[in-house]
Amino acid sequence: MTTKQHAEPEKVSKGGHATKERTCIICGKTAPKGELLRWIASNGTVSPDWTQKLGGRSVYTCFSSRCLSGIYSKRFNPAFCDNFAGFGIDKSQIFDFVKENAQRSRDWYFNICLKSGVLVKGQNLIAESARAGTVFSRLFFAEDAAENTVSFTERALGLTGIRLDLKKEELGGLFDGREVSVFALKPSEQSEKLVFYMYLSGFFTHQEK
Numbered sequence: 001m002t003t004k005q006h007a008e009p010e011k012v013s014k015g016g017h018a019t020k021e022r023t024c025i026i027c028g029k030t031a032p033k034g035e036l037l038r039w040i041a042s043n044g045t046v047s048p049d050w051t052q053k054l055g056g057r058s059v060y061t062c063f064s065s066r067c068l069s070g071i072y073s074k075r076f077n078p079a080f081c082d083n084f085a086g087f088g089i090d091k092s093q094i095f096d097f098v099k100e101n102a103q104r105s106r107d108w109y110f111n112i113c114l115k116s117g118v119l120v121k122g123q124n125l126i127a128e129s130a131r132a133g134t135v136f137s138r139l140f141f142a143e144d145a146a147e148n149t150v151s152f153t154e155r156a157l158g159l160t161g162i163r164l165d166l167k168k169e170e171l172g173g174l175f176d177g178r179e180v181s182v183f184a185l186k187p188s189e190q191s192e193k194l195v196f197y198m199y200l201s202g203f204f205t206h207q208e209k
């Protein structure tokens, strides 16, 4: 399945538009390429190509946490790496590249989400926003967030939160340095990208379904 990516058939949808299908290199699922994430090797590094238009050797993966962590869990996932080998990328550095890029992008989206108000931190601010009618789609807690913070915020939002692999102090370091127990995200393209890069940066305990 990995060697024939360029030769996959183009399917024509009912509307007459060509829908190119691609296969996730981790789980083997086939889907229209717009529903998968394209990774490219270019300029001596490997990174996600959100535009799906950049030149370079590419593979596709799902956005699922299972497939994203699958890239790492086997550390050198052979299918993922072999596709980039021989294209000016040192195989042993692929994961460092992916991780470095992920961390840089994660910090970028943290900043964007915070500045645009998509990210709200602190239990009181979050609860206040929710009372004022703000809808949140994601809720995250520091590893050492107090139980009453967790129950208070989850109740206020009607959402179940996810515990991160980071302590309050480490989480605060991503913002202004003050400890952070909890933050919530409003639904948006930026917040989903942030969550994606959090996955890739290894932010989550691996207890997810």
Ligand SMILES: [Zn+2]
Pocket: 024, 025, 026, 027, 028, 029, 061, 062, 064, 067
């Ligand atoms: Zn997959």
